[in-house]
Amino acid sequence: MAGELPTTEFDEIPDELLDELEAIAHNRTEGHVQMVQLVDEEGHFHNGTRFSERARRLSRDELRGLYRDMAIIRRFDVEATALQRQGQLALWPPGRGQEAAQIGSGRATRPQDYIFPTYREHGVALTRGVELGELLRLFRGVSNGGWDPTETNFHLYTLVLAAQVPHAVGYAMGIQRDAARAKATGQEPGDPAAVVAYFGDGASSEGDIHESMVFAASFKAPVVFFCQNNQWAISIPTQVQSRIPLHNRAKGYGFPGLRVDGNDVLAVKAVTEWALERARSGKGPVLIEAYTYRQGAHTTADDPTKYRLTEDEQAWLEKDPIARFEKFLRAEGHADDEFFASVVDEGDALAAKSRKEVLAFEPPTLAGEMANVYAEAHPLVEEERAWHLQYEAGFADAETQEGGH
C-alpha cells in the first residue's frame, strides 16, 4: 500500500526508465540498498569498511554513553507525551525510533559546530547540552524559544518545515567569510567549524531545500544536510515524496549523498563525523539520508493507525535502535545488567525532574514581552510598559490574575 505510486504524471518517460525508477523505489523498502550499516539488527558488528575502522576506535565509555543518551531521551520523550495527555503541554512531537539517528549525528558534532534542528531533534539537543526541560517551554506555550542558542550552538526549534535549512546554509557561508577575513587580516583563525541542517523526508519536498542545496554546492559551504527519512510525512509515505532514494538527489546538485542505517548509532556517528570533517576542511556539503522510522505519532494530535499497517510498525520495531545496541554492548561485553539498570534510573530521574520543571514554569507576562521588544531600553516602549503595569495593578484581583490572559 505504501509502495503504490501515482503514475499518470509520468506518461512521457520511456517505459524502461520508469521501470528502473520504480524498481529502485520499491527495493528501498528492503532497507539494504546502498546503506551504510555497521551493527545489524542482531547486534553483530561488521568490519572491513572505512566507517567500521572509525567506529572501532570508540572507547567503552563512549559506547556506553551512546546507549545512555538514546535510552534517557526515549524516557524523556515518554514523559513529555504523558504531560501532553495530561493537558500540561499543548503539543508534543515524539521522537521514538529516531534515537540512533539523533544521538549518533549529535555526538559526531564538535562544540564549535552549529546545529539547526527541526522541532523533533530532542536527542540532538541532549548531545549539545541543552537543559531538556527547557525544550518543553515552547510546547507549553510559555516561550517562543526556551534556551539560549549561543550557549550550546543548538539553534531554536523551527516549526515551519524546511525553513531552517536556508538559515543553516547562510550560517555556513558566514563561517567561510569569517575565515576568509581572518586570513586576510592576519588574525589567528579559530577551529574550523561546520553546520548541520536537520530536516525530514517530508521537508525534502519543499523549495527551501532545493535553494539551500544549490547555494551550498555553489559556494562549497561547510554544511551537512542531515535528512532523517522516518518514512512518513505525517500520513504521506516517502515513496510518494520521492521516486528514487532521497540521498541520490545530492548528485544532481554536485555533492556526495549517501544513505546510512538511521537505526544504527555507530554507523550514523561514523558517517556524520566523516561528513563534518569533509565540510570543515573546505570540501563542501554532504547529504546524509538516515534511514529510520517514526515509531510513534507525528505529533500528539496525530493517530498513525489511520494510515499505516500494524505489520509495518511491527517490522520496524524489530530494527529498534536501542534494543539493537543493547544486544551489541552485551555481546561485546561492554555493559552488564547493572549498567542498564542505572540507565533506567537515570531516565526516570530526568523524567521526574522535567515534569517538576514544567509544572513550575512561570507563565509569561505582557510586561515581560514588552521588555523584549528591543535589545536596549527604548523610551516609548518603557513608558507604555510602565503604564501597562499600573493599569494591571488597578484590578481588585490583580494578585491572582497577574500575567494570565
Place this chain on the structure above:
Amino acid sequence: MSKQIFNLPDVGEGLTEADIVSWKVKPGDTVAINDVLCEIETAKSLVELPSPYEGTVLELLAPEHETIEVGSPIIAIGAGTPNPAGTTDDGGATPSAPAAADAVAEAVNAPVPQLQEPGVEIAPLVGSGPKADAVKRRPRKQQAAPAASAPAASAPPKAAPAKAAPAPASEETVPAPAVARLLTRVLAKPPVRRIAKELGINLAEVPATGLRGEVTRADLVSYQAQREQEIAAAPTFWEGAKKPQDERIEVIPVRGVRKATAKAMVDSAFSAPHVSIFVDVDASRTMEFVQRLKKSRDFEGIKVSPLLILAKAVIWAAARNPSVNSEWVSQTTGDEIHVKHFMNLGIAAATPRGLLVPNIKNAQDLSLKELAVALNDLATTARAGKTKPADMQGGTLTITNIGALGIDIGTPIINPGEVAIVAFGTIKQKPWVVSGEVIPRWITTLGGSFDHRVVDGDLSARFMADVAAIMEEPALLLD
C-alpha cells in the same frame, strides 16, 4: 487527604470534546503518575490518558461512551498515601465497600485545593482552551480610577476604547439569525465584504454580476459611484427661486460616449425610417430551460440567463429571415442592401462610461455554452470599462436587454449600420390564459425596431414571431 480533579484535556490541537471508551481504573485503585486511567476517542485519534497524579482513585466523574467536553472533570484522585480506611492490615487487600463509600463521601465533601504544592499550578494548561472565555469583566479596585489618571492625562482615554471595542460585535453572535443570514447570504469575496462594510453598503442592494451571482468589486465601485452622485446630490438638487435663472441650469459638455451615442441615435432615427412591433411571449419554458442549464454539470461556473436563450433565438430566426441581418449602404452608384451571412451579435450594455454596444463576432458558430461564455465575457469587459473599439465595430444585429432594469418594453433605436434591433422586456409572472383557464405564467414582451427601407412589415413580423416561438419553446432550437 485532599482530592485532585483531572479535567479532560485537549489531546489534539483545538479539540473540544472526546468520548471515554473505557476506564482502566476503578474507585479504590492506587495509581502512580503516568499510569493509564482510561482510553478516550477524539475526532482525531484513540489515545490513553496517563494519570497526572498519584494516589487513590476516589471517583469516576464521567461515564463511558458519552461525549465529554474538554475541561470537564473526569476523575477524582486522593493525594498522597491511600486513605487509611481503604487499607486493611488483616490480610484483605481490597477495601471494604462501606470504607470505599466513606472515602467517596469524604472526597465529595472535601474542598478542592487550588494548589498541589506551593508554586505549582494543577489546572490543565489547555483544558479549556478551545472554549471561548466567559464574558466577565474583571473587578477594578475602588480607588483605582483616580490613581490611574494621575500619571498621564492621556492614558485613561486610550484604555477606554480598547475595553469597549468588542461590544458592537454582539449583533453578529446571535446564533439563530446567523443561520438564517447564512441561507440568504449575498455571495461576495471577503475583500468586497470589507469594502462594503467600510462604505456602509448593504450588499443585498448591489446588483450582482459575478459568474456565480456574487457581488464583485466592480459592482460595488459602480454602485457606490452612482449612489454618491445621486443620493448625495439629492438634497441639494433643487435650487431656490431667488437664484438667477442661469445659475439654476447646470451645463454639461457633451463629450465621449455621450456624444457618440447622440450622433448615432440621430443618424439612425432620422435616416432610417423605424417601424416597431411588439409581441407578448409566454417564456415559462425558457425559464425552466435556464434552470436546468444552471444545474447541469456542463454549465458549472457559467452564468446562464434568459438573455442567452434570446440570443440563440435571434441567431436562429435571422437565418430564416436573412434581410434583418443586413445593412443599408448608400453608394454614389446607387443604394445597396448588404445581407450579412454572419452574425456579429451586438449587446447593448450600460457601463460606467455610458451606453456601449460591443458585439460577439461570428456568434452563429458558437454552441450554447460558448455563447454563454461569450456573453459573460462581453458583459464583464464592458462593465470594467475595458471594451475595445474593435469590439464595437462590425455589428450586424443588436439585442438590448432593458428587462434587466425592470422595464416591460420600449421602442429601441437601431444601431447605425444595422437594420434591426430586438428589445427584451422584463420577465415576470402574469395571469395567462391557457386552454380557457387563467393561470400564472412567466410572461415577457419582445420589441423590435426595423429599418423599413430594408425590412417590410411582414418580414419583421415573421422574424419576431420566430424569436417568440423559441422563447415559448426553446426545444425548437434543436430543429
